[in-house]
Amino acid sequence: MAGIAGVYKREEGLLKPMLEKLEHRGPCGKRIFRYKGSMLGCTVHPNGGFFKDYRGCISVDGEIYNPDQLKIDCRNLLSLFRRKETGFLKYINGKFAIAIIDNGHLVLARDRLGVKPLYYSTEKNGICFASEIKALQEVAKEIKFLPPGHFLNSKHGLHRYWKMSCAGPSLSNPSEIIPLLRKNLEKAVCKRLKGKSRVGVFLSGGIDSSIIAYLVKKNFKNVVFFSVGVKGSSDIKFASALAKYLKVPHCIHTYDLKEMKKVLPEVIYHLESFDYLLVRSCIPNFMVSRLAGQKNIDTVFIGEGGDELFAGYEFLRHLRGVNLQRKSINLIQNLHNTGLQRCDRMPLSFGVEAKIPFLDIDFVKFALGISTALRVEKGKQEKWILRKSFEDVLPREIVRRKKQKFSQGSGSYKIMKKVANTEISDREFKKEKKIGKSFILRNKEELLYYRIFKKFFPYNSILGQTSEQIVRFSLHF
Structure with a gap:
């Protein structure tokens, strides 16, 4: 578990009070990543949830239930994203809210059913986002939830990566x-x-x-x-x-x-x-x-x-x-x-x-x-x-x-x-x-x-x- 918050092309001073509102979601302190006018923060759990290198960072609130199939766990999602871009999302069986800042671009994503929450606001030519509304209410005039099975890309906007099948039932015995x-x-x-x-x-x-x-x-x-x-x-x-x-x-x-x-x-x-x-x-x-x-x-x-x-x-x-x-x-x-x-x-x-x-x-x-x-x-x-x-x-x-x-x-x-x-x-x-x-x-x-x-x-x-x-x-x- 973790609390995610961040600002993309918005004032850096907004982030600290946002994270303070999420301390209950991660009892082991806060971590922050800065890159060219953007900041990603996380209130962390003992098992992690925040992974970075010199040019990018990923914060994950959730779990992957098919790590053997993917041959990775949460720690390696950033490298998988760099190989597959947002296409990696369709392979994950799990509950998650994900925020990625990589090479100056932002990606937010949510699991297929929306087990994990993620909210955002697009104002003043930037983006603010957080795991709970209370972290955003003082910095945003209009708050939206990221729909389940969707991702938000700072370059290309909101996109669906998964849709529930409406196929009829086939099991009757x-x-x-x-x-x-x-x-x-x-x-x-x-x-x-x-x-x-x-x-x-x-x-x-x-x-x-x-x-x-x-x-x-x-x-x-x-x-x-x-x-x-x-x-x-x-x-x-x-x-x-x-x-x-x-x-x-x-x-x-x-x-x-x-x-x-x-x-x-x-x-x-x-x-x-x-x-x-x-x-x-x-x-x-x-x-x-x-x-x-x-x-x-x-x-x-x-x-x-x-x-x-x-x-x-x-x-x-x-x-x-x-x-x-x-x-x-x-x-x-x-x-x-x-x-x-x-x-x-x-x-x-x-x-x-x-x-x-x-x-x-x-x-x-x-x-x-x-x-x-x-x-x-x-x-x-x-x-x-x-x-x-x-x-x-x-x-x-x-x-x-x-x-x-x-x-x-x-x-x-x-x-x-x-x-x-x-x-x-x-x-x-x-x-x-x-x-x-x-x-x-x-x-x-x-x-x-x-x-x-x-x-x-x-x-x-x-x-x-x-x-x-x-x-x-x-x-x-």
């Missing part, structure tokens, strides 16, 4: 699919376990996180499960049952309204959003990330992506064929602005790096090749083929547990809604719900979050990003 599904998902987990000494799993007791927990436990001895929720929450109940079944140490934290209100400003600051659905889901995620950090765990596995790949959302259950396939692809393409933003920001606020095996690019291609009729079988539970693939290794109550949002299972689903309805009058909401030129807050809960958000992000440069994010996140529910 469950007896053939089940062993392949288990093999491919386990392979994705094992890629992310290499070089680790101790890892954690964020366990809600739902089918997605339970499958990941099982596969991590199967392939790695030194693992700890982490769960959070209000007293009596269903997540803690089911997660505890699985931890006992798999004989894995289990750390649990219960919280109440007082603690939720206390952490809310930190959640919104790190998340960089006031979307009420996203903030609501981030509160328990913040709590469980803090719990892992307190136990000196720096790597955790998360079950994100299972709902998008296997039609876990309620509104997908009645779709079939090409309609379900298109909707699934659309949800995956929008994850970078929704669930992946949560999975990046909350753990990293405590120096914890999240691994997301369901979104391994090879597994995504495989999963989207499964017949839509098997993802949601008529009259049966959502994610049918996924549940069927692991029903012999997980407790029955886990396999059959109905899908719940993270905020529902943890028990915090409606708590903040009640707080907002108590603290904000109808008159206040009517007066304050319109922000900017055309954006309308949807409810009092969102206004509650926006008031906090505005204290940290008073500039309108961020508002466009947040409003687009809200539209995308609303597609999930």
